[in-house]
Every structure is written in C-alpha cells, then in structure tokens.
Amino acid sequence: KVYENKHIASKKVAKRIADLIKRKNEKQENAVLGLATGATPVEVYEELIRLHKEEGLSFKNVITFNLDEYYPMKPDAKQSYVRFMDEVLFDHIDIKKENIHIPDGTLAEDDITDYCLAYENKIGEVGGLDLQLLGIGRTGHIGFNEPGSAPNSGTRLVTLDDLTRRDASRDFGGKENVPTKAITMGIGTIFKARQIILMGWNKKKASILKKAIEGEMSGNVPATYLQLSENVEFVLDRDAASAL
Numbered sequence: 001k002v003y004e005n006k007h008i009a010s011k012k013v014a015k016r017i018a019d020l021i022k023r024k025n026e027k028q029e030n031a032v033l034g035l036a037t038g039a040t041p042v043e044v045y046e047e048l049i050r051l052h053k054e055e056g057l058s059f060k061n062v063i064t065f066n067l068d069e070y071y072p073m074k075p076d077a078k079q080s081y082v083r084f085m086d087e088v089l090f091d092h093i094d095i096k097k098e099n100i101h102i103p104d105g106t107l108a109e110d111d112i113t114d115y116c117l118a119y120e121n122k123i124g125e126v127g128g129l130d131l132q133l134l135g136i137g138r139t140g141h142i143g144f145n146e147p148g149s150a151p152n153s154g155t156r157l158v159t160l161d162d163l164t165r166r167d168a169s170r171d172f173g174g175k176e177n178v179p180t181k182a183i184t185m186g187i188g189t190i191f192k193a194r195q196i197i198l199m200g201w202n203k204k205k206a207s208i209l210k211k212a213i214e215g216e217m218s219g220n221v222p223a224t225y226l227q228l229s230e231n232v233e234f235v236l237d238r239d240a241a242s243a244l
C-alpha cells in the first residue's frame with residue numbers, strides 16, 4: 001500500500017492496531033503485538049498515544065514483544081531500546097509493565113541461548129503474535145536479522161553488519177561506540193505472526209525496498225524472505241515506493 005506521505009500511512013497503521021486492540025478487548029482477550037524501534041514507527045506510536053489520551057483506547061490487555069536490543073546494552077542507557085520504547089510509547093499509555101517484553105541486553109553471554117528460547121516460548125504461551133510491525137534497515141535487515149540470516153531462524157545473538165553500525169553511529173557518537181552485537185527475534189519468529197506490516201518512508205529506503213519486494217529471494221537481503229508469506233503487507237510512502 002502506497003500512501004501520499006508517512007503521516008497518512010502512520011495513521012492508517014495505528015488505526016489497524018487500535019481496531020485489533022478494540023476487537024480483542026471486546027472478547028476480553030489479549031492483543032499480542034510485535035513492536036519495532038527506529039525512526040520509522042515513531043508516528044504510529046504517537047497516533048496510538050493520541051488515541052489513548054483522546055479516545056480512551058486502553059492497552060490494559062495488550063502484551064508486547066520487541067524485536068531486538070543491542071548487546072551489550074544497559075536498559076537506562078541513552079541508546080537502549082528499553083528507554084526508546086518507554087519514551088516513544090510505554091510511558092504514555094496504560095500498558096501493564098509486566099506485559100512488556102524487550103530482549104535483555106545485560107545478560108551474561110553464556111545465558112543468552114536459554115534466554116532466547118524462553119523469549120520464543122513466552123510468545124507462544126500468550127497465543128503468538130497477532131501483529132508484527134517492522135521497519136527495514138539498509139542492509140535489508142528486519143529486526144537485526146542481517147544478511148546471512150536463515151529464513152527459519154529464531155531469537156538469538158547476532159553480529160551487526162558494518163553498514164548497520166554506520167547507520168547507528170549518530171546515536172552513539174561514532175561507529176566505534178556502536179555495539180557489535182544484538183539480540184533479535186529471528187525471521188522464523190517474525191513469520192509466525194498472524195499479520196506482518198513492514199513500513200518504509202523516504203527516498204533513502206527506496207532502493208532496499210525495491211530489492212525486498214521485487215528482488216530475487218536471497219539471504220543477502222533477509223527482507224526478501226517476506227515474499228514467502230501471505231500475511232505480509234508493505235506500507236510505504238511515495239518516496240519509499242519510488243523505485244518499484
């Protein structure tokens with residue numbers, strides 16, 4: 001779906017999420033959301049906050065799982081995704097703290113494998129992801145599934161691509177300060193979501209989105225694996241869709 005601009009597109013995505021939450025609330029069920037960080041989803045979160053404050057949308061029955069976190073990373077560090085999600089969404093809505101899940105960047109390396117398995121299991125225990133939001137990195141990564149990731153990969157520790165670290169360097173005051181690793185849900189984890197929405201805005205994403213949507217499926221561009229799923233929607237603004 002291509003919209004005139006990211007403001008309109010973000011509102012549409014937020015409305016889809018709000019409708020899902022309301023449907024689930026009516027049935028007294030939980031809505032299980034997979035959430036993304038980065039600049040791309042920020043306006044979606046702003047609109048969800050507005051719907052909460054102005055229209056009484058409640059997040060009491062919402063359970064969230066974030067895609068990824070840098071490793072190592074302290075939750076209170078400026079660049080942590082825990083802090084990011086608090087600032088752009090969680091601090092402004094009525095979600096229960098115990099319903100928020102973000103990969104833990106403080107673990108000892110030896111504990112990560114068990115932790116990742118438990119993260120996967122937790123998603124399964126609450127009924128699986130109803131909806132997964134995604135952005136896309138310029139390497140074609142979704143979450144932090146960099147080139148070389150397998151289509152059936154699970155939550156795990158990964159090494160970040162050089163381009164990803166370069167793109168993150170502004171947040172960290174230099175590439176040398178960007179962690180070399182991250183914990184990310186796998187492509188297989190993302191695939192289990194009942195709906196997947198990948199959003200992309202601006203000219204700088206046009207070329208990778210063309211590869212992701214129209215290119216040959218390959219581990220070199222992990223987002224191309226989304227071509228395998230019938231539950232995926234790409235929501236783009238005009239500029240991001242300009243190379244299609």
Ligand code: GLP
Nearest residue numbers: 036037038039040135136137143
């Ligand atoms: C990071 C995140 C991804 C995100 C990507 C794009 O690498 N781990 O989940 O999709 O950045 O970021 P942005 O939305 O800022 O372009």
